[in-house]
Amino acid sequence: MALNEPLNRKLRMALVGGGAGSFIGRVHSIAACLDNRAVLTAGALSSNPERAKSSAPDYGIADSRAYGSYEAMLDGESKLPEDERIDFVSIATPNHTHFEVARAAVEAGFNVVCDKPMTFDLAQAESLLETVQNSDVVFAVSHNYTGYPLVRQAREMILSGELGEINAIRSQYIQGWLRTQLEAEDQKQAAWRTDPAKSGAAGAFGDIATHAYNLGRYMTGVLPDSVSCHLKAFVEGRKLDDYGTAVIRYENGALGTVTASQISHGRENDLEIEIDGTKGSLRWRQENPNELIYRQNGKAHQIYTRDPNAEYMTGSGAGACRLPSGHPEAFFEAFANVYTAAFDAMAKRAAGEKIDQRDTIYPNVYDGVEGMYFIQQCVNSSADNAAWLPLKHAAARK
Structure with missing residues (x-):
């Protein structure tokens, strides 16, 4: 079977958060790439622009795709040709920043994998749900134990x-x-x-x-x-x-x-x-x-x-x-199972097929609400x- 059929290529990942001292950012990057279906291409790794760019070499992100803010990343990636720009954004930041990053990514047309809890409060979650419903993006929430x-x-x-x-x-x-x-x-x-x-x-x-x-x-x-x-x-x-x-x-x-x-x-x-x-x-x-x-x-x-x-x-x-x-599988593999299920949907969406945002094996925006x-x-x-x-x-x- 071809990689991410019918795309026949790896999905391009952007990571928001995950700079120096982060635990969950590294987990997201490992889990997303575990099955060789994605490659970490771009990132805005910290709310501090200097730290964001200085953390990029730790992930192998090229200088040209290391951004000082998520806003700059979404703007820069949106301007790239379709065969170069990212396919999805993974959000691995403290809770109070999830909503703004996720909403901006969805409105820019990018798929999202957001860490839990999905937002800072319920009002933000309900607003984000409406934004996702008005789009055709894949939106997953990393309740990784379901994997x-x-x-x-x-x-x-x-x-x-x-x-x-x-x-x-x-x-x-x-x-x-x-x-x-x-x-x-x-x-x-x-x-x-x-x-x-x-x-x-x-x-x-x-x-x-x-x-x-x-x-x-x-x-x-x-x-x-x-x-x-x-x-x-x-x-x-x-x-x-x-x-x-x-x-x-x-x-x-x-x-x-x-x-x-x-x-x-x-x-x-x-x-x-x-x-x-x-x-x-x-x-x-x-x-x-x-x-x-x-x-x-x-x-x-x-x-x-x-x-x-x-x-x-x-x-x-x-x-x-x-x-x-007899060969133990655990945390990273379970986390990767959330990603790989979301990847199936992302590949379908990229091929122009309609996706189901509600009834999914991976936790989604409704679970987040x-x-x-x-x-x-x-x-x-x-x-x-x-x-x-x-x-x-x-x-x-x-």
């Missing part, structure tokens, strides 16, 4: 009815790296994540609870109805939450919980989800991502391992694998003594 093979395996199993009716969804994302006030030491990653002016109204809940919530929605398809939430900052002087728990009522009568912590000693990136159905239960843990546990009363527990050639693997589960069984609504309602609920608030957002419904 793990056994997450997609579980999704197909659940949607095909193997678990029966879903009764409960328990998800958590537990970290410990913010146990001390790192932001006071000017640690870059801590500084912007704990700053309301850059991170938004939520801290840990905006940063990692959104992943836990999105994973439950992605795997089950069950629609939320209402939420009650407690958020708290345990570290003295911290302006945003570093711990919280939400209880969710779903439309089908199921109950769910989402817990997020960034102050639990010794915990690293423990994203875990358990789903209970009338026929069986599933458990998946990100720190052991190549195993999925399936349980039924009175029967031996089953452990599904990541094996693209096994008869028990579903189509999307096997399709998300790159290596034979739902994530921002979840954050807003959790913050508002917590501020009102964990009052029950609606969690139905009409525009984000799938």
